[in-house]
Amino acid sequence: MKQRFRSVPLLVKALLAAVGLIAASAQAQQEMARVISSTPVMQQVPVSRQVCQDEAVTRGGQKSGAGALMGTIAGGALGNAIGEGSGKAAATMLGLFGGAILGNSIEGEAPPETQMVRRCYPQTVYESRVSGYHVVYEFGGKEYSVQMPSDPGQYVQLQITPIVPRPPAGYPQPGYSQSGYPR
Template identity: 35%
Template sequence: MKTQFKTLIAAALALSATFAMADAYPDYARVVSSTAIVQRVNTPRQECWTENQQVQTQNQAGGVVGSIIGGVAGGVLGHQVGGGRGKDVATVAGAIGGALIGNEVGSGQPQVQNQQVQRCRQVDAWQDQVTGYHVTYDYKGRQFSANLPQQPGDRIPVEVNVTPR
């Protein structure tokens, strides 16, 4: 039993000694090439413009003005007809009839107006965006590669791990 325990302790010490001898240190590697990684991105935007558009409207004021002018004209014409009490009835009837006809004529004429209207539409706007760099570098005669978020320059920092075999 003591022999097994001693063997187990020796193995544990040998294993921990291996980890204790492992070492890491910073160094620099020479950059061989650096290529931009490009991605197409859509950033939609809105385009707007103003157009003239013809709009038909009913002449609201024309109906009132037409009623007044028609009523006066009808009253004058009705006053010319008849005599005595009939003259008063004809004047009132002419005024009412003229007002109705004037309102119809005045409001029945549509007006055309130019109105400015804003129109918009969404337009795709594709752009190329650099999302990183594919870098090839040389360290002590061996080439390695990695994707980096920015342009590295002539050399890049590396971490060297030394572990016994």
């Protein structure tokens, strides 16, 4: 029975150590640290754009067809007037074709036309954009650095969780026997 009472103080110490670990982990604190520098981190990003420009385009003049029409009428009338009998139809047909060809060549070319034409095409350009900030801050007399998505300003908020030291090797860990194996 005496051995049983000797193990009780060890059990109490182990339970107190376990309670201390739980309490310490629950006491995370928020602290403010002074920002020393905040440097933007730049990244090249491809951006697709539509680029348009106006160009002057000159096209050769188009014939109106009036010369060919007038030549056809005049050639047909002349062929009809010249021919007699069964040759009259052939002379009229020849006058129509000949007059159309002659009238078209007499008409000549129309003056060239210049028009403004808008041409558009896609173009990829690269822009520098901020992808984050390299922040250097001071806390507890030491400098630290961290990458952040936005500029924190003059101060950065820290989440501090204390580290509780483990009990010395002579004290049993909660839930473990003296041998170190679970009970």
